[in-house]
Amino acid sequence: MLACRTAGVDETRALGGAVATIADAGDVVVLVGDLGAGKTAFVQGFAASLGVTAPVTSPTFTLANRYEGRLIVNHLDVYRFDCPEEVSDLALPELLDDGVTLVEWGDTIASALPAEHLSVRIRFGDGDDDRSFELRTHGEAWRSRADRLRAVLGRWTVPC
Ligand SMILES: Nc1ncnc2c1ncn2[C@@H]1O[C@H](COP(=O)(O)OP(=O)(O)O)[C@@H](O)[C@H]1O
Ligand SMILES: [Mg+2]
Secondary structure, eight states, rough: OEEEESHHHHHHHHHHHHHHHHHHHHEEEEEEOOTTSSSHHHHHHHHHHOOOOOOSOEEEESOOHHHHHHHSEEEEEEETTOOOOHHHHHHHHHHHHEEEEEEEEEGGGGGGSOOOOOEEEEEEEEEEEEEEEEEEESSSSTTTHHHHHHHTOOOOOOOO
16 A cells, blocks of 8 residues: 655646556556545546646546547546446446546445556545545556556655
């Protein structure tokens, strides 16, 4: 587990951008945290780092947003899902093949997501702009990049 801290939204975007530098097509990032924690901010930085210039906002009226950068970035927010059938509407297997997929509230549909993923849990800190992060690799594809992940996140890392 890697623990990080940020002290403002720009730092969280930069942290997301740093993770993107080691992302590959087929990767899944599961974002966990309450409303306003910074999940979308993380995705914004992640996408920008891959050269996406379109504004990244939570996919509220569509199930998934798709952005084209150096990789395709699929952005899902499953917060409003209230029945399991909605998960099948996502056509997840096709999405997952297509690029890198980030899922806000992904823990709520964990059984539908691949076991191989990076989970990012965000919590509010003491100050209004403080956030703490727990990043966990699941599966070999991410575990084999754990050292690179640690390296790119060095600026924000705090002792576990
Ligand atoms: N360190 C921080 N990281 C991320 N967002 C922050 C931070 N400090 C303040 N904020 C604010 O918190 C809010 C996070 O919103 P958002 O990324 O949409 O959250 P979520 O997608 O988790 O609901 C934004 O208004 C942002 O400006
Ligand atoms: Mg959001």
